[in-house]
Amino acid sequence: MQRALGIVEVTDDPADWRWQLRQATRTLDDLGTRLSLTPDEVAGVARAEREGLPLSITPYYLALADRSDPGCPIRLQCVPSAWEAATVPGDLVDPLGEVAHEVAPHLVRRYPDRVLLLATDQCAVYCRFCTRSRVVGDGAGPSPTADLEPAMAWIAAHPEIHDVIVSGGDPLTMATPRLARLLARIRAIAHVDTIRLATRVPVTLPMRVTDELVQALRPLHPIWVMTHFNHPKELTPEAIRACATLADAGFPVMNQTVLLRGVNDDAPTLEGLFRGLVRARVRPYYLLQADPVRGSAHLRTPLARGIELMEQLQGRVSGIALPRLVCDTPGGRGKVPLARDTVVAWTPGKTALRTFRGEIVTYEDPPEF
Numbered sequence: 001m002q003r004a005l006g007i008v009e010v011t012d013d014p015a016d017w018r019w020q021l022r023q024a025t026r027t028l029d030d031l032g033t034r035l036s037l038t039p040d041e042v043a044g045v046a047r048a049e050r051e052g053l054p055l056s057i058t059p060y061y062l063a064l065a066d067r068s069d070p071g072c073p074i075r076l077q078c079v080p081s082a083w084e085a086a087t088v089p090g091d092l093v094d095p096l097g098e099v100a101h102e103v104a105p106h107l108v109r110r111y112p113d114r115v116l117l118l119a120t121d122q123c124a125v126y127c128r129f130c131t132r133s134r135v136v137g138d139g140a141g142p143s144p145t146a147d148l149e150p151a152m153a154w155i156a157a158h159p160e161i162h163d164v165i166v167s168g169g170d171p172l173t174m175a176t177p178r179l180a181r182l183l184a185r186i187r188a189i190a191h192v193d194t195i196r197l198a199t200r201v202p203v204t205l206p207m208r209v210t211d212e213l214v215q216a217l218r219p220l221h222p223i224w225v226m227t228h229f230n231h232p233k234e235l236t237p238e239a240i241r242a243c244a245t246l247a248d249a250g251f252p253v254m255n256q257t258v259l260l261r262g263v264n265d266d267a268p269t270l271e272g273l274f275r276g277l278v279r280a281r282v283r284p285y286y287l288l289q290a291d292p293v294r295g296s297a298h299l300r301t302p303l304a305r306g307i308e309l310m311e312q313l314q315g316r317v318s319g320i321a322l323p324r325l326v327c328d329t330p331g332g333r334g335k336v337p338l339a340r341d342t343v344v345a346w347t348p349g350k351t352a353l354r355t356f357r358g359e360i361v362t363y364e365d366p367p368e369f
């Protein structure tokens, strides 16, 4: 059954992404009917109703959560905890220094050749570890075209910018015509080579990836989709179908996993996730050390943990399934790859390397010709 909501036809069909957004769980009362909440979660949700990052979970994503297990990796990512009220040394409201690196309204530049465009504050699910928790979900919605025009003018005036990452919030929560107009505006800037869509929709709202969407966007290629699977439970048939729809329409799909305590900070979980992503034609791109965003310390791991985990996976998992472990340095100074040094000794012409088995192997440089 269909009915009109403004000028948009919406349905009562759970397979319709707009239904999923309208039916998202946003209150303690609603969540309490769907999950057996712990006192910690009750306090966390009550706080999220008053301040900070709001609560929003699509019916689709909530259905992946274990009703009675508070340690469920889906729950940990989307249900607020009382620990969000805690502050610890090193916490930052804006860990990547995006405010300091804003070059035009909604436009952040932290690297020489690329910029980040924050096109909306809305997401399907508000992730409790979100690095942009200071602004997402604040109710503003998608930015009007006129508000983004200074950002477009800035990009057009900087020919060294070759890559525009459209983020938010989640740009795929925008209506297709609005998103297509925005991307067409970016595509009209001759020196922009690639547009990247940073989205968690394939994970939290996969029915959003419709044929209508990919048909509207594919004339604007090259568009890369940067998605964000954190746990194998998220690789459902619906999510895999969304990734296949994107891949079939020519969108390279890359995944950025955030390393999260209790969610994916063990080698078997990461191995299952990375292998599943490759099966879904999604390239594991980054394993990100969680940003020190205020209120998320309970979900972060020590920096050394990620290095240990990557060492356990190195050699055991094919290179195409192994992402790069990086720390996006606090203050917005850029990503730094993390690894223990594999060069154990160096003399002119000879380098001793430690393999994933712990063997020391010497590589000899070629003679000078």
Ligand code: SF4
Pocket (backbone or CB within 6 Å): 122, 123, 124, 125, 126, 127, 129, 130, 131, 132, 133, 136, 168, 169, 170, 199, 200
């Ligand atoms: S979808 Fe992305 S921007 Fe939105 S809350 Fe999650 S991590 Fe933050």
